[in-house]
Amino acid sequence: MPKEITFAILIGFVFGLLITFGLYTANKAIKEQGKQTKAENTVIPSPTTTTTENVLTLSEPKDEELFSDPEITLSGKTNPNAVVAVLLENGELFTEADADGFFSQKITLAAGVNSVSLVSTNAFGNQAQIDLTLTYSTKLKEAAPSPTE
The missing domain is CATH 1.20.5 (Single alpha-helices involved in coiled-coils or other helix-helix interfaces)
Known part of the structure; x- marks a missing residue:
């Protein structure tokens, strides 16, 4: 043991x-x-690293605005030389901001309510988006009184 x-x-x-x-x-x-x-x-x-946030402001038109003419111009400001895509219900348009970041794009509205999205993409791939609703009324021209009345 x-x-x-x-x-x-x-x-x-x-x-x-x-x-x-x-x-x-x-x-x-x-x-x-x-x-x-x-x-x-x-x-x-x-x-x-220098990553730049992307900003997008729309100066005209305002959201939910009513138009009597189907031809309107979207204008605003984003990052310099950013690509701005305008997405409509019947297609898309592209424009590029100038060196100061200003852009404008003419669009044609369809009769009735139109959903429009603007998407700005800067050189770093950052995106900013604005969604708005614009209405084109064909009756608005008819209802407006003439200047001689």
Whole structure:
């Protein structure tokens, strides 16, 4: 029996040493890795990226405006040289903003309510969108009094 007890103590001692050695080396590796990441953060500067947000404002017409003439002009401002897509129910038109960001596009409205979307895409691929509802009434011209009346 004393042999078995001695043997069990010896095996327990060896396992204890192995576990202690494993914990020690793991702890040491974690501390060294932490020092390396701190050094990397201070040595490598973060790159500066210039991404420009895309803005789109429409000066005319206003949303839900009523027209007596089917030919109207959409005008507004976005980023310089951005591409502006005008999406109509019966097709799409494309225009490019000038160097100051101003754009204008003539469109023809269909009789009744027209859903129009403007989508501006700048050089970085960022998009801005405005949705509006415009109404063309053929009865509006007929109902307007003539200047001689």
